Amino acid sequence: MLSVSNLDVRYGQFRAVQGVSMEIAKGDIVSLIGANGAGKSTLLRAIAGALPIHSGRLLFKQQEITNTSSSRRVQQGLSLVPEGRRLFSDMTVEENLLLGSTVKRSGDWNIERIFSTFPNLVKRRHAETGNLSGGEQQATAIGRALMSNPDFLILDEVSLGLSPLVVDQVYDSMESLKDAGTTILLVEQDLERAMRFSKRTICMLEGRVVLDKLTSDTNKEEITQAYFGLHPSSKQEAS
Amino acid sequence: MMNSLVQAILLGGYYALVACGLAFMFQVMRIINLAHGSLAILSAYLVWEITDALALSPFISVLMILPIMAIIGLLLQRVILERATKGGELLPVLTTFGLAIVIDNLLFQQFGANTRSLSPYLGDLSWESYEIFGLWIGKLPVIVLITAIVVIGGLDLVLRFTPLGRQIRATAFDPDTAGLVGIDARKIAAISAAIAMMTVAISGTALGLRGTFDAYAGGPQLLFAFEATIIGGASSLWGVFLGGIILAIAQSIGALIHPQGFLLGGHFMFLIFLFARIYFNRDVFSLKHWFAKRNKGENAA
Numbered sequence: 001m002l003s004v005s006n007l008d009v010r011y012g013q014f015r016a017v018q019g020v021s022m023e024i025a026k027g028d029i030v031s032l033i034g035a036n037g038a039g040k041s042t043l044l045r046a047i048a049g050a051l052p053i054h055s056g057r058l059l060f061k062q063q064e065i066t067n068t069s070s071s072r073r074v075q076q077g078l079s080l081v082p083e084g085r086r087l088f089s090d091m092t093v094e095e096n097l098l099l100g101s102t103v104k105r106s107g108d109w110n111i112e113r114i115f116s117t118f119p120n121l122v123k124r125r126h127a128e129t130g131n132l133s134g135g136e137q138q139a140t141a142i143g144r145a146l147m148s149n150p151d152f153l154i155l156d157e158v159s160l161g162l163s164p165l166v167v168d169q170v171y172d173s174m175e176s177l178k179d180a181g182t183t184i185l186l187v188e189q190d191l192e193r194a195m196r197f198s199k200r201t202i203c204m205l206e207g208r209v210v211l212d213k214l215t216s217d218t219n220k221e222e223i224t225q226a227y228f229g230l231h232p233s234s235k236q237e238a239s
Numbered sequence: 240m241m242n243s244l245v246q247a248i249l250l251g252g253y254y255a256l257v258a259c260g261l262a263f264m265f266q267v268m269r270i271i272n273l274a275h276g277s278l279a280i281l282s283a284y285l286v287w288e289i290t291d292a293l294a295l296s297p298f299i300s301v302l303m304i305l306p307i308m309a310i311i312g313l314l315l316q317r318v319i320l321e322r323a324t325k326g327g328e329l330l331p332v333l334t335t336f337g338l339a340i341v342i343d344n345l346l347f348q349q350f351g352a353n354t355r356s357l358s359p360y361l362g363d364l365s366w367e368s369y370e371i372f373g374l375w376i377g378k379l380p381v382i383v384l385i386t387a388i389v390v391i392g393g394l395d396l397v398l399r400f401t402p403l404g405r406q407i408r409a410t411a412f413d414p415d416t417a418g419l420v421g422i423d424a425r426k427i428a429a430i431s432a433a434i435a436m437m438t439v440a441i442s443g444t445a446l447g448l449r450g451t452f453d454a455y456a457g458g459p460q461l462l463f464a465f466e467a468t469i470i471g472g473a474s475s476l477w478g479v480f481l482g483g484i485i486l487a488i489a490q491s492i493g494a495l496i497h498p499q500g501f502l503l504g505g506h507f508m509f510l511i512f513l514f515a516r517i518y519f520n521r522d523v524f525s526l527k528h529w530f531a532k533r534n535k536g537e538n539a540a
Contacts, residue, residue, distance in 0.1 A: 050415055074421030086416040088409050098402070099409050103421035148421050 001152055001183055002047070002078075007056035009039075009046045016042040018207040019056070026151075029178060030185045030213075031194035035227060036205035040187045041083050043204070047185075048080035049073045060152070075103040079150035081157050083157045083187075085141040089130030093121055093140050096129055100147025107149025108180070114143040117173050118174045135166035141171070146177075155175065155186040159193070170198060191223060205229050240495075241376050247491035249376070251467075251484030252384025256445055256468035257460050260438035265468070267411045267431040269328070270320055273335040275439065276461030277342040282308050282443035283357070283452050284350060290360050297357045301444040305437050308400050312436030316429045347454035357447035363447070383445045387483070390438055391476045398476075409429055416527045432521060466509040469516070482512075 002024040009017040017039040024030055034040050045051045049070030058066045060068065065073055085094055095234065097111050115122050118139035124132055129140055138158060145153060155174075159167040171193065188194035195201065195215050203211035203226040211218070211226035224230075261275045272278075282304055291298040293459040315338075358365035361379070368375045398404035410417040410427045418424055446452055446460065463486065471482020486505050493504015 048419055050419055069423070070415075071421050071423040072420035075420070078410075079421075080419050082416060082419060086413060086419075088412050088416070089406065090412065091405070095405055099405055099417075099420050099422065102402070102406060144420060 001028075001061060002185075003057075003059040004043075004047065005057045005059075006141045007043070007046065007058065008054040009051055010043050010054045011042075014015060015054075016207055017046065020204075020207070020209050022187060022202060022209065022212060023185060024152075026183055027181050028183050028200060029198045030200045030202055031198035032185060032187045032202050032204060033191065033194060033223060033227060037206075038204040039207040040204055041156055042207075043184070044080060044154050045082070048078065048082075050080070050082070071103070074148050074150075075105070076101065077149070077151035078106060078154070079145040079148050079152070080154040080157060081141050081158065082147045083160065083239060087129040087137055087140055089145070092126050092128055093132070093136075094125050096140050096144050097147050100144035103148050105149040109146045109149050111147070114146060117146075117176060118143055120169070133166075134161050135163070135169065138162060138166075138170055139173070142173075150182065150183070152183045157185065157187050157189070159188065159190060167193070181202075191220060191227075195220070195223075203227055243491045243495060244488065245374055245376060247378075247487040248484055249380035249384050249487075250490075251487035252380065252387040253442070253445055253449060253483070254463050254467045254486050255480040256383065256387040256438070257442040258391060258464040258471070258479045258483050259387070259394065259476055260435040260442065261461075262468045262471075262473050262476060263394065263438065264432065264435045265473050267407055268316075268320065268324070268428050269323065269411075269467075270331045271335070272320075272435075273332060273461060274315075274338040274342060274457075275335075275464055276459065277339040277346075277444060277466050278308075278436065278439045279443035279460050280313070280346060280452055280454065281342055283439040283447040284346060284355070286440075286444045286447060287355050287357055290357065297360050297444060297448060301440060304440050304444075308436040308440035309433040312433040312439075313429050315436070316322045316432035320432065321425070321428065338393030339461070342490065343455055343457055350454055352453065354453045355447070355452040356451040358450075361448065379448055383423040383535030385450060386445065387480065390441060391480050393439075394434070398443060403430070463505070466505055468513040469509060472516070485512075 004020060007017055007020045008015060014065050020043060032043070032182065034041050043049060049068065049072070053066055057064065058065070060073065060076055060078055063076070065076065076147045088099065094111070097114055115125070120136055121139050124136055129137060132140065142155070142158070158170055161193070162170065173186070189196070198215055201211065201213060201215050201218060202209055203222060203223055205226065210229070211223065249299050257279060261272060264270050264272050285304045286297055287309065288299045289295065289303055311383070319338065320331055323331040341477050364378055367378045369378065369381070395398055398408055406417070406422045406427050409420065409422055414424045446456070467483040467486045468479055469482070470479065470485050471478035473479070486508060489508030490501045490505040493500030493502070493507070
């Protein structure tokens with residue numbers, strides 16, 4: 001569904017993502033793991049079209065999207081829940097959700113289904129999102145992305161700043177997405193949770209992919225080693 | 240005294256009408272369009288040409304130039320402003336400044352130095368008045384004030400309650416995230432510019448109806464629009480409406496104090512608000528702030 005080949009993203013001279021390639025098939029649940037500054041968010045934002053791509057190619061459903069605008073990509077079914085939620089904080093929950101349906105893609109998601117998936121939002125429907133709790137904001141951000149009926153959902157640090165209980169709620173509601181066959185790529189700091197949720201794990205280090213395996217084929221130790229750059233393959237690259 | 244207050248409020252309606260387009264563009268696209276006044280004069284000339292050539296009422300001609308100005312707005316955004324904004328915040332200011340000079344001089348070349356007015360085409364309406372409590376209130380200024388209320392109210396309703404308005408607000412708030420949500424920021428900016436230019440067309444016509452204009456009359460219109468926007472605060476269109484009226488009242492008071500104090504009074508008020516906005520928390524200017532304070536006081540009591 002998504003094919004990333006040899007992707008380079010730069011901030012001026014700094015290469016935040018270097019030569020990253022990956023293939024994500026329909027129905028895949030992939031978690032992207034890596035230390036702060038490993039280039040995870042940069043990669044996700046580049047895939048979503050919020051950052052310009054320096055070199056490399058991006059294919060989505062066999063179509064080249066390397067240089068298309070972010071709104072065009074949403075139209076094609078690729079949606080990002082950005083890090084830090086980035087809600088329109090002077091608007092209500094309902095308005096934020098309605099904005100998500102700006103691109104009129106057909107699908108099962110509508111505002112009522114969002115409210116039944118995230119019941120904690122029902123009573124905040126007409127509250128400004130700036131006044132919500134972190135969990136409610138995150139639910140709104142996910143709901144807003146779902147309103148475009150994406151085929152491919154990217155979630156950047158969904159559990160950041162949320163209490164463990166709320167994180168459980170968010171993941172519970174995401175199980176239903178999984179069942180619906182939505183392809184998901186997510187960044188998660190909690191390794192155990194990421195491994196439990198995803199079918200595949202990709203680990204990034206200093207802008208490169210150092211590990212890309214089915215979750216069932218790998219273990220916590222191997223991922224930890226890759227995370228810190230102790231993985232054999234990354235040693236070779238470093239030398 | 241009462242009379243000049245009423246006249247000032249009516250004049251304020253005109254200022255609000257000129258200012259709302261400037262404020263709208265600033266709100267949505269973060270662009271201060273220095274060609275605003277010149278574009279108003281351009282549309283006044285267009286209305287004058289159509290009215291003269293087709294022997295129509297100016298009120299009909301303005302409807303005809305609304306789409307023309309909307310297209311000009313679209314082109315302005317696509318051809319000039321979009322490129323200029325890529326070069327930083329200062330570049331659009333310089334570009335529109337240059338554009339203003341170009342428009343002014345083209346108008347001068349085309350129409351010469353004669354002042355023109357749309358009022359001859361109005362017949363009796365240009366001097367007809369209502370008499371209320373011994374005050375004579377011109378019908379035309381009242382129409383302009385009502386138009387200002389309708390235009391600003393209409394824009395406000397569109398922004399608040401329509402999908403387009405939501406998208407405009409979202410783009411103004413955070414263009415990057417708006418893109419990630421699927422909003423085509425380029426399209427929204429072009430539509431916003433078109434809307435702003437339609438208000439410019441109306442304000443240019445209002446100027447022509449109320450008085451006279453010439454090729455270089457754009458500068459003062461821009462100045463009044465800018466002052467009204469700063470006084471009212473660029474964040475709310477109703478604030479700009481209030482700003483226009485405050486500006487006009489200040490000018491009238493200035494004129495009462497000294498025959499030449501008309502403009503000075505306005506500038507003085509503008510400076511007071513400018514410094515107040517710099518030195519105080521911007522909350523001080525919102526009604527919410529004062530009401531919230533009062534509520535807190537009550538709670539404490």
